[in-house]
Amino acid sequence: MATIISNRRVAEGIYVMHAKGRFEAKAGQFFMVRGWENYPLLSRPLSVYDQDEQGVKFLYKVAGEGTERLARMKAGDEVTLLGPLGNGFPAVHGRTALVGGGIGIAPLYYTARQLEQADLYLGFSAEVYEEHEFRSLRHPVEIDLGGIVLDRVDFDAYDTIFVCGPEPMLRAAQMKSAMSSGRANVYVSLENRMACGIGACLVCSVGCENGRKKACSDGPVFRAEEVVLA
Amino acid sequence: MATIISNRRVAEGIYVMHAKGRFEAKAGQFFMVRGWENYPLLSRPLSVYDQDEQGVKFLYKVAGEGTERLARMKAGDEVTLLGPLGNGFPAVHGRTALVGGGIGIAPLYYTARQLEQADLYLGFSAEVYEEHEFRSLRHPVEIDLGGIVLDRVDFDAYDTIFVCGPEPMLRAAQMKSAMSSGRANVYVSLENRMACGIGACLVCSVGCENGRKKACSDGPVFRAEEVVLA
Amino acid sequence: MIETTLDTVCRIGKVAFKNPVVMASGTFGFGKEYGKLYDLSKLGGISGKGVTLHPRPGNPGIRVYETPSGMLNSVGLENPGIRAFLDEECAFWERLDTVRIVNLGGGTVQDYVEGARLIDEDSTVREREGRQAVDMIELNISCPNVKAGGMAYGIKTSVAREVVREVRAATSLPLMVKLSPNAEDIADMAQMCEEEGAEAVSLINTLSGMKIDVRRRRSVFDNLYAGLSGPAVKPVALRMVHQVCKRVGIPVVGMGGISCAEDIIEFIMAGAEAVQVGTYNFVNWQAGAELAAGVERFMAEEGIRSLDEIRGIL
Amino acid sequence: MIETTLDTVCRIGKVAFKNPVVMASGTFGFGKEYGKLYDLSKLGGISGKGVTLHPRPGNPGIRVYETPSGMLNSVGLENPGIRAFLDEECAFWERLDTVRIVNLGGGTVQDYVEGARLIDEDSTVREREGRQAVDMIELNISCPNVKAGGMAYGIKTSVAREVVREVRAATSLPLMVKLSPNAEDIADMAQMCEEEGAEAVSLINTLSGMKIDVRRRRSVFDNLYAGLSGPAVKPVALRMVHQVCKRVGIPVVGMGGISCAEDIIEFIMAGAEAVQVGTYNFVNWQAGAELAAGVERFMAEEGIRSLDEIRGIL
Ligand SMILES: Cc1cc2nc3c(=O)[nH]c(=O)nc-3n(C[C@H](O)[C@H](O)[C@H](O)COP(=O)(O)OP(=O)(O)OC[C@H]3O[C@@H](n4cnc5c(N)ncnc54)[C@H](O)[C@@H]3O)c2cc1C
Ligand SMILES: Cc1cc2nc3c(=O)[nH]c(=O)nc-3n(C[C@H](O)[C@H](O)[C@H](O)COP(=O)(O)OP(=O)(O)OC[C@H]3O[C@@H](n4cnc5c(N)ncnc54)[C@H](O)[C@@H]3O)c2cc1C
Ligand SMILES: Cc1cc2nc3c(=O)[nH]c(=O)nc-3n(C[C@H](O)[C@H](O)[C@H](O)COP(=O)(O)O)c2cc1C
């Protein structure tokens, strides 16, 4: 059980929760989160948005019953966290771009914070949030509102590109990667539905070039060319 | 939806909730209460503890998942109320005793408040609560802690006796009534499990001398000799 | 106005339901109680509390127990008997502007048949007098078969066939057979009903379930097992409705755990003509009216003008 | 100390489980992942992810969907094949101090039989070398029967009999047959298993269910139907376990929706020798250890010294 330090609304339906505890999460990892006992049944996977001496932060969007409950929680309430889980982003080299679409920006903040150089591309459909936080990292930040953020990224200009966002965006990134010079190592972070979160149940399984892998324990970050998106 | 005005703990596991709304509840009636959407499934029946210009009050004991959730609610939160339901206590005549065991005292307060004369007998197993409120009604109040409150009541001394409490207590009241002179009209308030609360589903049905009746809409108050307790 | 062109009418033979929302048997009494809370003419229909030839006291002991997202009930067909129903409740039904369905239970084939005949005769009289009260019979074959050692008719198709055939012969009212999910093969059962001339089938009745009181070391229910309903069973109900719709040509009325308009749409996409709503009445006493409105809202949002556009598309 | 005298041992033939808590197939991998989170020797046993003769990729598309107090899964027996299991996972099992059960799936009778034989042979070798890794086979007959048009073996007793008989003949390891709640008659099925020489039966596997995505107008699952598990199904599971326990003399391992120690006690009172816990692992990753402790706590509170005192008292 982790005590909630704060849980604040940062935009319409978007919240940041800060939960107490000493974790050693790496960028791109996630936790299985629940703020209730047996209902709803499954825990909700949330990426590490940030981590400090006090605990871990999640940036999340109210998408349904579970995140709605999380949004109603207050400082002092308890959440149950299992994690950090997954492999997170691999070590990078060279020029790096971090591309996030919507709530997919969540894992990029902590990633960017640890990189010496990174260009940030953040795409939003309706409202921009956490812009100030991202800008305070002193990396170049390009914000796209209502357009297609990937269009702003020149894949040939980077050695490493991380893409997080809805599945159509990940497919577009695959396509763009395939059609580029191939200089960049392109990675995507998957958000498959999960149950155990630790590699035991295979419900998050994803087709890969060499057979199936588990989005939770083999991912959630994969090389873009490696995964077959439905 | 009714807004909670206050919801305070008055003893270990015992709460008083005050919910806003204009109701015209009679003493002994109840509401079907829920402070959640679809889980848990059923609403919880709670007796009218008191009623004022602002709304209705419930005195309740945390017994399981539903009442636990109610106990966690705060002023400003919303509860859903269906009611007032049931027939409540009949009009009384003559000398009246109100006998409550444990949380069974809940419907007696509002009842006593409306009576010119009433002797109150309140039994508790572990801790006395709401004593001050009951005493402020200026009726004689006898408190029993850890004993058998019914033993204190001389059934032949009253014209009307209302008994509310756990089923063994109601059975004891039936027995005592049967063995008394029969001068008193003895009434018991049943707490059968309910689903609809309005007489449509028959899950609360109780065997009576003239066939079955519904605890919700024909009761919850019955003449003691009329009902067959399991 | 999009709303005015929405077609939510559902049909079973000549009976038209103004919308797909029918209140399920046993959860809605005969409608009087809920009728005090909202206007029943908003409903597609009502299936009344199950009635039997003779009055029945129902089961003793605890009759309801809540389970995760479901409930077990053991009412055991408490009812005043068909005659009392016809004499006392039907006058209220005469005045209802919604489809009125009598849910018929039984114990022996003879009871079922005689019950159907009584309802049929009463209906003939009322019709002649222009005050019809019953539009359809829903035959509940989940009742224990006295001859077959208490096993429900609803389990084996061969056992159920007799009761369906006999009841079919005993009434000219439209006949809908209500199937049990405890059936060995529910699609077979539905096919049998079609073969025997039923106008429709409805499913699912409650799933047989159990709850033990571990402190008292006995079943919570005097009757040992009880019937599970509510959102917990919806995935199973939907699957069975889909299977049955693939098998038969007659209309199917789907139910089991419905608690929002999208649930209703799921059943219709699975092939159901209409649906019934039971347990959710206890969660939300305005269920019927709200769900009927919710279906229209969904249709408007999705640009669906008639439910026929989506019925059975899976 | 009361605790030291508590007897929680459960037995299937010569196999002794230190407590009734066995992790259910498909929800616990082969134990490695949860083994990093807590000490697996606290468990009565583990049933591994279902394996088949040949490796299987499992089902495409979405594989899990949450339902009220339950979940639908459509993993579709993704597994590395029996050889890979024996070669790569079994070394880990050799070192486990808990009962290790291989869950065996198949497609044709021949696949089942050959699979059983491989496991049996491997077991003989390891036993000779004093490094046994498998204590029992759990035969999952819910797999689609290729010959019977994809209908699962688990539905009709007559169809299942062949596979049970052949697998029984193919191995001398203790054999437990895992029954499907979709069976036409689960008690019949269990009786058949007893007749064919199985040491035990386990039940229930998942209930066939459906979920439609109403906006996309298609099933959430590529495979159309999926398997329902979790607290939602517990009342049905408990009833079936009770029915089966009344029918057969061999031990019954009960499961379906268990999420607290009282749930386990219910299954034991219904007659189960032991239980399995599946979906609840996802709710509480320490489920196994906590439930095992919870059973002891319940026994101490209620003055029960051996589970035999309460087993099958209903
Ligand atoms: C590795 C990983 C990291 C994620 N990180 C974040 C994050 O940092 N911030 C954020 O807002 N969201 C994140 N998501 C998505 C988030 O998990 C879902 O939005 C959330 O589970 C929805 O739950 P709900 O109860 O609100 O919605 P419901 O629709 O009520 O959920 C019902 C069920 O579907 C599952 N589900 C629904 N949508 C998704 C989805 N998109 N991905 C996975 N499961 C889903 C839920 O877990 C639940 O079991 C992440 C997902 C994954 C897999
Ligand atoms: C007419 C009536 C008036 C009541 N008045 C009061 C009151 O004023 N104050 C108070 O504290 N309690 C009262 N009760 C009892 C109260 O309804 C239960 O304690 C409560 O429903 C328990 O719910 P739970 O979720 O906390 O417990 P759980 O045990 O989790 O409940 C599970 C299910 O069982 C039902 N249930 C459990 N115990 C009872 C019970 N004793 N009576 C009825 N249903 C039960 C619940 O409604 C629910 O459906 C009254 C009951 C009735 C029928
Ligand atoms: C309290 C209760 C009583 C019921 N009584 C009957 C009945 O008399 N006849 C019948 O055919 N079905 C009866 N049912 C079954 C329902 O009509 C319905 O088939 C079932 O509850 C599944 O739908 P639901 O999940 O929406 O409740 C009853 C259900 C409940 C909960």
Ligand SMILES: Cc1cc2nc3c(=O)[nH]c(=O)nc-3n(C[C@H](O)[C@H](O)[C@H](O)COP(=O)(O)O)c2cc1C
């Ligand atoms: C994700 C998942 C995968 C499963 N895989 C298998 C399997 O491979 N073999 C099997 O016999 N049962 C399998 N099952 C069924 C479970 O072992 C168990 O019978 C069922 O889930 C009911 O128990 P529960 O409600 O405790 O989960 C699986 C269940 C789930 C949820």
Ligand code: FES
């Ligand atoms: S969520 Fe269970 S294996 Fe990935």
Ligand code: FES
């Ligand atoms: S609770 Fe439904 S009739 Fe009383």
